[in-house]
Amino acid sequence: xxxxxxxxxxxxxxxxxxxxxxxxxxxxxxxxxxxxxxxxxxxxxxxxxxxxxxxxxxxxxxxxxxxxxxxxxxxxxxxxxxxxxxxxxxxxxxxxxxxxxxxxxxxxxxxxxxxxxxxxxxxxxxxxxxxxxxxxxx
Amino acid sequence: xxxxxxxxxxxxxxxxxxxxxxxxxxxxxxxxxxxxxxxxxxxxxxxxxxxxxxxxxxxxxxxxxxxxxxxxxxxxxxxxxxxxxxxxxxxxxxxxxxxxxxxxxxxxxxxxxxxxxxxxxxxxxxxxxxxxxxxxxx
DNA sequence: ATCCCTGCAAACTGTTTGCAAGGCC
DNA sequence: GGCCTTGCAAACAGTTTGCAGGGAT
Numbered sequence: 001x002x003x004x005x006x007x008x009x010x011x012x013x014x015x016x017x018x019x020x021x022x023x024x025x026x027x028x029x030x031x032x033x034x035x036x037x038x039x040x041x042x043x044x045x046x047x048x049x050x051x052x053x054x055x056x057x058x059x060x061x062x063x064x065x066x067x068x069x070x071x072x073x074x075x076x077x078x079x080x081x082x083x084x085x086x087x088x089x090x091x092x093x094x095x096x097x098x099x100x101x102x103x104x105x106x107x108x109x110x111x112x113x114x115x116x117x118x119x120x121x122x123x124x125x126x127x128x129x130x131x132x133x134x135x136x137x138x
Numbered sequence: 139x140x141x142x143x144x145x146x147x148x149x150x151x152x153x154x155x156x157x158x159x160x161x162x163x164x165x166x167x168x169x170x171x172x173x174x175x176x177x178x179x180x181x182x183x184x185x186x187x188x189x190x191x192x193x194x195x196x197x198x199x200x201x202x203x204x205x206x207x208x209x210x211x212x213x214x215x216x217x218x219x220x221x222x223x224x225x226x227x228x229x230x231x232x233x234x235x236x237x238x239x240x241x242x243x244x245x246x247x248x249x250x251x252x253x254x255x256x257x258x259x260x261x262x263x264x265x266x267x268x269x270x271x272x273x274x275x276x
Numbered sequence: 277a278t279c280c281c282t283g284c285a286a287a288c289t290g291t292t293t294g295c296a297a298g299g300c301c
Numbered sequence: 302g303g304c305c306t307t308g309c310a311a312a313c314a315g316t317t318t319g320c321a322g323g324g325a326t
Contacts, residue, residue, distance in 0.1 A: 017300055017305060041290075056308040061291065063306095077269050079215045081316080082290065095256075098264060110256035116270055118233075118248035126236060126271040131215050132254055133264040155280060155325055179315075194283040199316065201281095219291080220315065 003031055014070045021055045025063050029073070035088035037076065037103040040064055076103065077129045093130035106132065141169055152208045159193045163201050167211070173226035175214065175241040178202055214241065215267050231268035244270065 007026040008018040016022060028047060029036060038046075044060045064085060067073045076084040078096060084103065093111055095104040114128050145164040146156040154160060166185060167174060176184075182198045202223060205211045214222040216234060222241065231249055233242040252266050 019299075019306065021307070039290090054308095058292080058309075059307055075217050077215055077217045079213050079221065083217065095258065097258075097261065099261075104258070106254070106256060110254065112253040112255065114252050114268060115250040116244070116248065117250065118244060120233065120235075120242070120272060122275055123235065123237075123272040124275050126273045129269045129271070130252060131267045131269070133267070134258060134261040135264045137260055137262050157281065157324075159282070177315090192283095196284075196317080197282050 003027065016066055016070070021059050022063055024051050024055065025060065025067075029067075029087050032087075035086060035105050037084055037086050039082040039084055041082065078103070078131060091127070093132065095132050095134050097135070098133050099136050106130070141165065154204055154208070159197050160201055162189050162193065163198065163205075167205075167225050170225070173224060173243050175222055175224050177220040177222055179220065216241070216269060229265070231270065233270045233272050235273070236271050237274050244268070 004023060004027075007023055007030070010026070011018040011022055024047060025043070028043070028050060040057075040060055043064070044055070044057055047060065048054050064073065068075060068085065071089060072087075074086045074089045076086050076094060078084055078094075086103075086105075088105055092108060093106040095106055096102075097104065111130060114130060116125065116128065142161060142165075145161055145168070148164070149156040149160055162185060163181070166181070166188060178195075178198055181202070182193070182195055185198065186192050202211065206213060206223065209227060210225075212224045212227045214224050214232060216222055216232075224241075224243075226243055230246060231244040233244055234240075235242065249268060252268060254263065254266065
């Protein structure tokens with residue numbers, strides 16, 4: 001199961017050169033079953049741990065931005081000093097546990113369809129994001 | 139119509155001393171019919187313009203944070219390098235016009251009730267925020 | 277008089293940029 | 302070789318903090 005060649009293909013097909021760094025980041029992000037929520041800072045630390053070799057922070061930023069532009073990652077709307085990304089690029093929503101600061105995917109069947117009644121002339125809806133903040137019962 | 143005394147009372151009743159700076163900020167924020175969406179940077183610039191006298195940026199930050207803590211302002215969940223606040227503290231949602239970066243209130247009747255079906259044991263829902271991104275028709 | 281608040285500058289954090297060196301095609 | 306990418310450091314933007322002086326009670 002050589003995912004490397006899959007990732008090389010994926011990168012190439014979107015016009016990105018398959019460099020060592022990008023392949024490592026691909027492995028870390030896309031070789032997993034569950035979706036992954038992260039900040040670039042997180043990612044950088046994890047990369048260092050996993051591969052014992054540092055990838056420049058600027059490179060991680062570059063790569064994440066390219067991946068986002070290519071549609072491999074989504075940015076999550078949340079109030080935070082940091083920017084969060086999501087490996088799940090489908091239309092879906094999130095729980096944010098304000099106690100632990102953890103993000104949890106809410107898939108479509110967990111939320112009844114949101115309908116927006118108001119319309120703005122000349123504008124169309126691009127996306128609808130729902131953020132459900134949760135906290136401990138007490 | 140001396141709103142000043144209203145604001146003085148408001149501040150005092152929440153344990154905040156009614157200083158010149160806070161009163162100016164109150165006037166700017168709460169003496170208006172429509173809700174106001176802003177960043178601290180915006181606010182600081184507007185204050186300078188309107189009152190011809192600069193309020194220290196740190197003071198504006200302090201004040202906005204106190205007001206938020208007292209429930210006079212809400213923070214809006216949006217992906218941005220800056221933090222947005224809203225003078226409308228009721229439960230409501232937003233359009234974000236990605237073309238102009240403008241925020242527009244969506245009041246409750248503009249959105250069909252959002253129901254969250256999924257439950258997380260030991261957690262309760264604190265808030266539900268919907269962000270509807272819109273863009274130009276073309 | 278006390279305690280709170282303001283203003284300034286310095287510090288901090290996350291992110292971006294410029295540019296030289298290196299790697300992919 | 303040519304062009305893209307990396308890495309580093311410096312630059313940046315927004316925000317926070319420490320502290321001395323000023324103001325409210």
